[in-house]
Amino acid sequence: MSENLLEVRDIKTFFYTAKGIVRAVDGVSISIGKGETLGIAGESGCGKSTLAYSIIRLVPPPGKIVGGEAFFTGRDVLKLSEEEFRREVRWKGISMIFQGAMNALNPVYKVGDQIAEPLVLHKGLSKAEAYKRTYELLQMVGIDPRRAYNYPHELSGGMKQRVMIAMALSLSPSLVIADEPTTALDVVIQAQIMNLLKNLKKELGISIILITHDLALIAEISDRVAIMYAGKIVEHGLSEQIYYNPLHPYTRGLVLSVPKLRGELRELAWIPGAPPDLRQPPPGCRFHPRCNVMMPSCAKEEPPLIEVEPGHYVACWLYSSGSR
Amino acid sequence: MIRLSEGMPEHSLKLDKKSILYVENLKTWFPVRRSIIDVVRRKPRLYIRAVDGVSFDIKEGEVFALAGESGCGKTTTGKAILRLVELTDGKVIYRPSKHLFEELTSTNPSIPVVDKYMGIEISRVPAKNFKPLRTEMQIIFQDPYGSLNPRLTIYEVLEEPLVIHEIGSTKDERAELVSRALEMVKLTPPEEFLYRYPHMISGGQRQRVVIARALMLRPRFIVADEPVSMLDVSIRAEILSLMMDLKKQLGLTYLFITHDLALARYIADRLAVMYLGKIVELGDTMRVIENPLHPYTKALISAIPEPDPRNRLKIRDVPIKGEVPSALMIPPGCRFHTRCVALERSPELMELCTKKEPPLIEVEPGHYVACWLYCKK
Numbered sequence A: 001m002s003e004n005l006l007e008v009r010d011i012k013t014f015f016y017t018a019k020g021i022v023r024a025v026d027g028v029s030i031s032i033g034k035g036e037t038l039g040i041a042g043e044s045g046c047g048k049s050t051l052a053y054s055i056i057r058l059v060p061p062p063g064k065i066v067g068g069e070a071f072f073t074g075r076d077v078l079k080l081s082e083e084e085f086r087r088e089v090r091w092k093g094i095s096m097i098f099q100g101a102m103n104a105l106n107p108v109y110k111v112g113d114q115i116a117e118p119l120v121l122h123k124g125l126s127k128a129e130a131y132k133r134t135y136e137l138l139q140m141v142g143i144d145p146r147r148a149y150n151y152p153h154e155l156s157g158g159m160k161q162r163v164m165i166a167m168a169l170s171l172s173p174s175l176v177i178a179d180e181p182t183t184a185l186d187v188v189i190q191a192q193i194m195n196l197l198k199n200l201k202k203e204l205g206i207s208i209i210l211i212t213h214d215l216a217l218i219a220e221i222s223d224r225v226a227i228m229y230a231g232k233i234v235e236h237g238l239s240e241q242i243y244y245n246p247l248h249p250y251t252r253g254l255v256l257s258v259p260k261l262r263g264e265l266r267e268l269a270w271i272p273g274a275p276p277d278l279r280q281p282p283p284g285c286r287f288h289p290r291c292n293v294m295m296p297s298c299a300k301e302e303p304p305l306i307e308v309e310p311g312h313y314v315a316c317w318l319y320s321s322g323s324r
Numbered sequence B: 001m002i003r004l005s006e007g008m009p010e011h012s013l014k015l016d017k018k019s020i021l022y023v024e025n026l027k028t029w030f031p032v033r034r035s036i037i038d039v040v041r042r043k044p045r046l047y048i049r050a051v052d053g054v055s056f057d058i059k060e061g062e063v064f065a066l067a068g069e070s071g072c073g074k075t076t077t078g079k080a081i082l083r084l085v086e087l088t089d090g091k092v093i094y095r096p097s098k099h100l101f102e103e104l105t106s107t108n109p110s111i112p113v114v115d116k117y118m119g120i121e122i123s124r125v126p127a128k129n130f131k132p133l134r135t136e137m138q139i140i141f142q143d144p145y146g147s148l149n150p151r152l153t154i155y156e157v158l159e160e161p162l163v164i165h166e167i168g169s170t171k172d173e174r175a176e177l178v179s180r181a182l183e184m185v186k187l188t189p190p191e192e193f194l195y196r197y198p199h200m201i202s203g204g205q206r207q208r209v210v211i212a213r214a215l216m217l218r219p220r221f222i223v224a225d226e227p228v229s230m231l232d233v234s235i236r237a238e239i240l241s242l243m244m245d246l247k248k249q250l251g252l253t254y255l256f257i258t259h260d261l262a263l264a265r266y267i268a269d270r271l272a273v274m275y276l277g278k279i280v281e282l283g284d285t286m287r288v289i290e291n292p293l294h295p296y297t298k299a300l301i302s303a304i305p306e307p308d309p310r311n312r313l314k315i316r317d318v319p320i321k322g323e324v325p326s327a328l329m330i331p332p333g334c335r336f337h338t339r340c341v342a343l344e345r346s347p348e349l350m351e352l353c354t355k356k357e358p359p360l361i362e363v364e365p366g367h368y369v370a371c372w373l374y375c376k377k
């Protein structure tokens, strides 16, 4: 085995709806090393959250993981029984901060109780020990521990999001998946949350998968970046490779569409059209209906994800010698 | 120490010949419902001071951005100008086209006119007489998903304003106007879209329909309330460039509401930053972004992430403390004083900052700031 903490291979997760099969994640491979941060970006509906849910095995019905492997610390956790996964992996090994989660706090319990409860249940701590750890966790995410006695509605949005982060950290996981952790928050609070994640990364050495549609945010923290389109990874590499030398036409469009606050004022680019219906993705390269450099062969055969320079992978016929 | 002349003006803006809109000390307060017990105990009525004394002007043909964090009062400002919410106080002057001005003044001799300027003091026009003004003043709402009636076809959505304002005498004439509008927002061929419902088109296309609807009555002034924030970044620039083309083509003026300062940099001529119901800084967009003066603007700008991995691991220094107070309890004096780090470094201002509201004054040509740090001693 390599030294990757998590290695996902060819995972497929489909939703079996009345109107057809939604191929939300359709053969995705990613890996993440210890202490590393991987950013996953892509337009709304491309399957980012579904990928995250698949890794932590909480895909909601009618979704199902229908293929692939996910090696976490060396063993395929997709093969574990739900019972084993819950006991050994979920929250303890891999935890998740859910999209829009700050509204998921239970309004009738004090936030401290909500953090302490899993510590009692999963870790078998006594109530006093659990509360001690709760204070530590709150401190760690920059909240005055006295706030443990507040109800969720007494906290601001940013504080609630910090509580969610504290909960994700409570069982000391080695990998945290953060799905749009700041999307509903203002920039000042967003910057504070990102600073917090950076500190956690530095001080605790945890690995982070940051999922967001915001490429500016991903650049703030990620060592590597994967770009997802219509259920597939179309490009991934080191952050520098993705931002300074994007190769896939989709990635190029994305990178050039992000407004910058500083530096040269180049005209913003856009990607014409809209992402496809994942019940009937286009044949060949899924991006071809929107691609401005599409070639006739693109609609026929799907481009494989190949390594074009060390660590930099692209799925596009422009970079495959076998294309013509 | 600083001496304050009594009766110092709230701001140093002036009504200008180039202005299409002039807003002075605009306030919209929402009363908070009191319980019976509160009434019996004679607790004073509380107000959410959503917009609390906003002043600015917009030049004809410009894109004027109004920025600030969630809840600072951007949308309410836009709605108050168009009288979609009540004004508590303040003055709004709009300069209509010549023919609308003549129509308004001839049909309604009591309409409040600002003579030399050919303007109408629209804040004094009763809501029931506002209708003719709506042909020239339109709004594009924040949410392309919620702002279209799901039961109406696109044709019906676009025909509606024509029917309300009695434009186009026959059905054919209106159909023609609807098709033109769809072409204008590049939903072509129009026949392909006319009979679809909103759920049958993408988010970007929906926002084009919303823009087309705002254009049906040939407006001159449009409040665009976060017109792209619900859309994927990848398609935002397409809608923005369409809006900028239309502006040129039709001679529009935009009040562009956004929480995204980076975006404002690409489209806005001037930028105003709001905090808790008030404008704290106003000036040329580039100038404000490159040389922010107000402590709040400084914090806001330093918080904005950059799409550049060089910053990775660098902890962002955001010079601000605490949290946004409630609009129910706006701090006295400078409303930013509870969060201001500059104040900590200038304790001699403490008395002033916590007691007296700073006016919005011009500190360099065209650059206005509401902060005691910049007031002459």
Ligand SMILES: Nc1ncnc2c1ncn2[C@@H]1O[C@H](COP(=O)(O)OP(=O)(O)OP(=O)(O)O)[C@@H](O)[C@H]1O
Binding pocket: A015, A017, A022, A024, A042, A043, A044, A045, A046, A047, A048, A049, A050, A051, A060, A061, A062, A063, A099, A213, A278
């Ligand atoms: N419960 C469900 N039933 C049916 N389809 C679903 C369900 N959940 C998600 N999908 C579909 O799966 C696809 C991927 O959705 P997912 O939420 O993973 O996207 P995402 O990239 O996280 O989007 P966003 O940026 O909007 O959060 C979409 O086409 C979505 O409509």
Ligand SMILES: Nc1ncnc2c1ncn2[C@@H]1O[C@H](COP(=O)(O)OP(=O)(O)OP(=O)(O)O)[C@@H](O)[C@H]1O
Binding pocket: B030, B048, B049, B050, B051, B068, B069, B070, B071, B072, B073, B074, B075, B076, B077, B259, B327
């Ligand atoms: N109809 C209303 N009744 C009571 N309070 C309101 C009403 N509309 C807005 N508010 C309050 O007024 C304040 C300003 O709201 P507004 O919607 O103008 O902010 P905004 O700057 O547009 O925020 P956002 O960026 O979230 O759209 C908020 O505190 C809001 O809760």
Ligand code: SF4
Binding pocket: A248, A249, A250, A285, A286, A287, A288, A289, A291, A292, A293, A294, A295, A298, A303, A315, A316, A317, A318
């Ligand atoms: S494979 Fe073809 S259609 Fe797909 S991104 Fe590359 S050039 Fe464009």
Ligand code: SF4
Binding pocket: B294, B295, B296, B334, B335, B336, B337, B338, B340, B341, B342, B343, B349, B353, B358, B370, B371, B372, B373
């Ligand atoms: S007026 Fe005083 S408290 Fe307000 S921003 Fe300026 S220095 Fe800070």
Ligand SMILES: [Mg+2]
Binding pocket: A048, A049, A050, A099, A179
């Ligand atoms: Mg998602």
Ligand SMILES: [Mg+2]
Binding pocket: B074, B075, B076, B142, B225
């Ligand atoms: Mg708003």
